[in-house]
Amino acid sequence: MPSSEKDLEYGLVSKIQRYSIKDGPGIRTTVFLKGCPMQCEWCCNPELINPHPEILKDQKVCVHCGECFSNCPEDAIFEEADEYVINRTLCTVCGVCVEVCPAGAYQLIGRSMSVNELVLELVKDRVFYEVSGGGVTFSGGEPSLQYRFVRRVAQELKGDQIHIALDTCGNVPWENLQELLDVIDLVLYDIKFADNDKHTRYTGTSNEVLKQNAKKLSAAGVPLIIRLPLLPGINDSMEEIKEMVTFIEGLDTVKQVDILPYHKLGIGKYIMLGKEYRLGTLEPPDRKHLEKLRDLIQAQGFTVTTGE
Numbered sequence: 001m002p003s004s005e006k007d008l009e010y011g012l013v014s015k016i017q018r019y020s021i022k023d024g025p026g027i028r029t030t031v032f033l034k035g036c037p038m039q040c041e042w043c044c045n046p047e048l049i050n051p052h053p054e055i056l057k058d059q060k061v062c063v064h065c066g067e068c069f070s071n072c073p074e075d076a077i078f079e080e081a082d083e084y085v086i087n088r089t090l091c092t093v094c095g096v097c098v099e100v101c102p103a104g105a106y107q108l109i110g111r112s113m114s115v116n117e118l119v120l121e122l123v124k125d126r127v128f129y130e131v132s133g134g135g136v137t138f139s140g141g142e143p144s145l146q147y148r149f150v151r152r153v154a155q156e157l158k159g160d161q162i163h164i165a166l167d168t169c170g171n172v173p174w175e176n177l178q179e180l181l182d183v184i185d186l187v188l189y190d191i192k193f194a195d196n197d198k199h200t201r202y203t204g205t206s207n208e209v210l211k212q213n214a215k216k217l218s219a220a221g222v223p224l225i226i227r228l229p230l231l232p233g234i235n236d237s238m239e240e241i242k243e244m245v246t247f248i249e250g251l252d253t254v255k256q257v258d259i260l261p262y263h264k265l266g267i268g269k270y271i272m273l274g275k276e277y278r279l280g281t282l283e284p285p286d287r288k289h290l291e292k293l294r295d296l297i298q299a300q301g302f303t304v305t306t307g308e
């Protein structure tokens with residue numbers, strides 16, 4: 001992450017998604033920032049984990065012209081089994097292959113944006129925020145890793161009375177979240193496992209810090225929407241969900257619980273990044289079981305959504 005004065009003005013943005021209706025109330029524009037401290041095995045945005053720009057390559061659209069191979073200044077593209085493949089150790093993410101490929105097989109993920117540049121993009125959708133009760137959501141990756149940048153952008157938007165939500169994994173130093181408290185209206189907060197061993201096994205990190213941070217956000221009076229990614233056979237037993245609900249009941253500011261059923265939509269991106277997808281055999285949850293879990297959480301008095 002940038003740590004010099006530069007990150008007061010610039011952030012590494014991967015995507016700006018307009019007309020989003022699942023990242024908080026109303027119609028929202030969601031800003032996806034690069035970099036995440038966790039390595040969740042089911043992550044559907046693996047291109048946002050690395051805190052630096054990187055290249056996605058879609059082999060399916062390649063027309064085998066050889067332009068990328070000939071023009072790569074680092075000789076980082078080689079031929080293997082009739083395909084052009086990136087040697088990611090040699091690649092410097094210069095972007096030449098993105099420019100020369102006639103088929104659009106390459107994408108550069110992550111571009112540096114100034115506070116002003118991003119604010120100008122986000123205020124374009126103001127009319128949608130106003131008519132729908134929506135606003136802007138900072139997501140990722142983990143947006144609070146770039147908290148100085150997010151704070152500056154959010155300050156500008158708050159000046160325009162735009163509602164701000166932060167979609168966080170919570171697994172960051174408390175200071176990162178604390179710095180944003182006066183510029184955010186809502187936090188979307190992931191709780192992935194009640195059991196710490198499983199949390200460590202499937203995300204690469206303990207859940208201790210994120211549990212403490214959830215309590216601190218609640219104590220600070222920040223409205224929370226809790227998000228539960230539902231992974232069949234991994235975290236979806238009645239016992240495990242009951243344990244998560246017990247934890248959520250200890251938070252005073254929870255407005256809603258969103259169940260996020262596992263899906264496979266991100267798998268193609270692992271191939272495009274040259275990464276292994278480790279949950280290959282997992283299937284989306286059974287509808288009846290999903291409804292049972294929804295009812296269980298609702299019975300504790302929470303408003304629950306299931307992504308429909």
Ligand code: SF4
Pocket residue numbers: 055071072073074075076077086090091092093094095096097098
């Ligand atoms: S981004 Fe640059 S260095 Fe990397 S593969 Fe493409 S042309 Fe080569």
Ligand code: SF4
Pocket residue numbers: 061062063064065066067068069084100101102103104105106
């Ligand atoms: S430039 Fe594009 S189309 Fe040509 S070989 Fe490279 S990836 Fe394939």
